[in-house]
Amino acid sequence: MEKIFECVDLCKTFQKGRKRIEAVKNASFSIGKGEIISLVGESGSGKSTLANLMLRFLKPTGGEAFLDGKKIEDYRKKEYWKKVQAIFQDPFSSFNDFFSVKKILERAIKISSYPSPDPEERIREAVEAVNIRYEEICDKKPFELSGGQKQRLMIARIYLIKPELLIADEPTSMIDAVLRAGILELLLKLRGTTIMLITHDLALAYYISDRMLIMQNGRIVEEGEPQKILEAPEHPYTKKLIEDVPKLSEEWL
Template sequence: MTALKVRDLSKTFPIGGGLLGRARAGVRAVRPMSFEVQTGETLGIVGESGCGKSTLARMLVGLLEPTTGRIEIEDRPLDNADPAAFGKLIQYVFQDPVSSLNPRKTIKQIMEAPLKRLYGLDAEERMGRIREIFASVNLREEFLDRYPHEFSGGQAQRIGIARALAAAPRIIILDEPVSALDVSVQAQVLNLLAGLREEFNLTYLFISHDLAVVEAVSDRIMVLYFGSVVEIGPAEEVFKTPRHPYTKLLADSAPVVGRALSAPEQKDSELPDPLNPPTGCAFAGRCPRATERCLTAEPELKPLGEHQLAACHHPLEG
């Protein structure tokens, strides 16, 4: 069953309002993209800073209104859905576990909010549900009367995950959920997420810059560059045999224990100017395989092999 369908989703931020308040220009943070995620699947989303990962995630959970496109969860369109409809279907786990929790409220108050607003449960029903969730994420009930600043990063992230689970969502967006944690705690949280996916039949969209983590937890991987999908396919194949030069660049850039750090491209290489986007392929200026065609024609995302898709005029051999 398809959990999530995205069709031609894009986001442009207007900038430079004039005397009449009209925007003089716009930044296309996410260019029209389409993809699907199956129920119970983990889709990893990778790309360097500024590629549109977090903007995409915020559109999917209703925190940002798309400029164009359509979002469907289990064939239910969310074009004009109210916040409660989003909340019951899809939830967000943030990167910084402590700052994502309201410092003025106890953990009990934080946990009760979705149960009150989304489901209207009474006090006894709320406590019953909270006890179940806390048991699932290995948290003690005595934590409920404490405040967020009293917890370590790992504990706070478990609370953030518990808060997301309280809404009984079908899909959870995990935006860099372990990047702020120590390595030993990262492993604990990742194992917890794997167990919760099985227990509650959840679907994950896992956003991270850590390619090793993404490859370990994901069934498929979607690579973003300058607001566009440049490659998508099974996790093992995408990094073992990347078809887009940018995916290979990411894989070659990732630190590996025992291997000296090296720069796979020029030091001044960076994303194109969003206010003056290039014609053709946005990656052409950094790509060793670029030709004249790449500078004038934007490549389409198309199948390459049995499972992978890539947007490249001159894809790498599989």
């Protein structure tokens, strides 16, 4: 499989007064083109810090990362952020409330590496792909939309930008169960896009991903296909995570 992203011994240590927090310790893994990889671990295990390193929102204290074989810091930031996009925990903070939906989506096409001769047509297609009627929302501002509509708009935007890598950090943690199922369905519509899904939810990772990374205390302690990890976990922490999801161990296998 063609590698799209790779990191080697990536580290991040925070210094808080006298206290040193090793949030990410020697993370090494790669992501294949078109793959959905999930990063699973309990709260505080270092998932968001790793995501922020990958997104260049933080500078590593050690190690290196590559996108398409080129060091990530060798890209201009603007160019890098076209290629690597993020969805965060709080979907409500991700839009500019001064812009209409139409404008937000037009801007998405502008920053995408796939300019379109007929942007209106592509916008319609993207909006319909996430099951919203374009006429219903095109003149609205984000704050006038429901939570579900915002989620969908967020996915439509990604759909238009077509990033090489999408990093979704707990995109479902702020929403209720019904919306959660919806967002998963929508994420799966982005199949073809390479996605790193960050979650503390092992069942979700199992359901959605091609490969899982398990993270504990800043370290990636296990890596593999979901089925294999669930049937034969090697690391005690992975075993504990599986035991903590009773439904998963009883019914999913």
